[in-house]
Each structure stands twice: as C-alpha cells, then as structure tokens.
Amino acid sequence: KAGVTQTPRYLIKTRGQQVTLSCSPISGHRSVSWYQQTPGQGLQFLFEYFSETQRNKGNFPGRFSGRQFSNSRSEMNVSTLELGDSALYLCASSLVPGSNTGELFFGEGSRLTVL
Amino acid sequence: AQSVTQLGSHVSVSEGALVLLRCNYSSSVPPYLFWYVQYPNQGLQLLLKYTSAATLVKGINGFEAEFKKSETSFHLTKPSAHMSDAAEYFCAVILPNTGNQFYFGTGTSLTVIP
Numbered sequence: 001k002a003g004v005t006q007t008p009r010y011l012i013k014t015r016g017q018q019v020t021l022s023c024s025p026i027s028g029h030r031s032v033s034w035y036q037q038t039p040g041q042g043l044q045f046l047f048e049y050f051s052e053t054q055r056n057k058g059n060f061p062g063r064f065s066g067r068q069f070s071n072s073r074s075e076m077n078v079s080t081l082e083l084g085d086s087a088l089y090l091c092a093s094s095l096v097p098g099s100n101t102g103e104l105f106f107g108e109g110s111r112l113t114v115l
Numbered sequence: 116a117q118s119v120t121q122l123g124s125h126v127s128v129s130e131g132a133l134v135l136l137r138c139n140y141s142s143s144v145p146p147y148l149f150w151y152v153q154y155p156n157q158g159l160q161l162l163l164k165y166t167s168a169a170t171l172v173k174g175i176n177g178f179e180a181e182f183k184k185s186e187t188s189f190h191l192t193k194p195s196a197h198m199s200d201a202a203e204y205f206c207a208v209i210l211p212n213t214g215n216q217f218y219f220g221t222g223t224s225l226t227v228i229p
Contacts, residue, residue: 004158033216033217035219041221042205042220043217043219043222045217058216090158090159092158092159103161103164104159104161104217106151106158106159106160108156108157108158
C-alpha cells in the first residue's frame, strides 16, 4: 500500500512568488491535514480537509490556502511568498476525521526555500 | 487551547543507556496522546499512542510511554538506546472527537553516543 506522497520534495522560490504543493493520501484515506514545520516553531497546524471541505484551519494568514479534490488529493497554495515561509510542509492523511485513534500518516514533506 | 511541552530540545545518551524524553500537556479533559519520530529528511512516523485504554503503552522499536493523569505527563522511555534511535521525537495531543487538529510539542532531538 503506497504511503502519503508529496510533490515536489524540494523547491526554491523568490519573495512575492506563489507556490502550490500537492499531496496524495493513502488509498482510502479521506482526511488530509497540512502542517508547517520550522526549527523555531516546530509543527504548526495549517488546515484539514475532509470530503472536499475544510474542517479546521490554523492561525495562518489568508495567503495560505488549500483545497481537496474528489479523489481526496489535496493541494495547498501560498501566495506572495515571504522569507519566513521557508519551511518543511508536511501533509498527513487519516481514514476519517474525529476517529478515536486520530492517527496521522505523514508524507516526507515538501521543503520550500524562499530567497 | 491545548499545549504540549517537551522538556529539553536536545538529549544525549550513551549507547545502551536509558532513554527518557519528557512530555507534559495541558488539557481540562484527558486527551489522546501520541509520540512520533522523525528521521532526517523524512516525515513523521507514529511510535505509540494512548487513547484511554492501558496507561502504559508499548510502541515500536522498544519504546514505551506511561500516561500519568495526576502529573499530566506522557514521558517516552526506552531501556537501552541504540544508534538507530538518533532522531527527532515529537509529542502530540488531540482532544477526542474534535477532528484531526493535533497539537505538537517543539520536539526533542536525541543523540546517541557510541
């Protein structure tokens, strides 16, 4: 069974540009969450999608957005990039939200560098 | 809001020594608790989880953790460290039936000295 797949794995952008990251969850998983990981802040929750609907959103500016498609694949977009957006962006999937186990399966992440 | 505190951003142990990574949470109700491990250039992998069953939880690779409600703690231990245990460890909490919004600690980097 394939794991969570994130693309691209590495990318470099300049300030002011925008970026789109993609995440394919484990087959059968319908919930996708996104996290930003930085050395100083650790993992910060961005948002969660289930059945193409955003269920939860973290405390990030509106430049950060996402969506989920009918096949459960998800994308996140960051517009008007800032230097502080440099981070590892992790996608995680689970069978359904609100399950008692709450276990997340993580992808390897997309490392974004903003110059 | 939930918070998770991991005491010690860096921990070093000798190979074969006890590993103890500390995690405390703040919650008015008992949360579900997790330990994840992250190896370099990889995503997070679940080590173990507590979901209101037995308070002593055994995970993969010889790790275990004990939920202590009175201390609001969920410390991770392993009797004998191995070189392959060197990684970043994250404690996380989630309130039951609140979706998948995890709250992660800032992580503890474990170094194993040969």
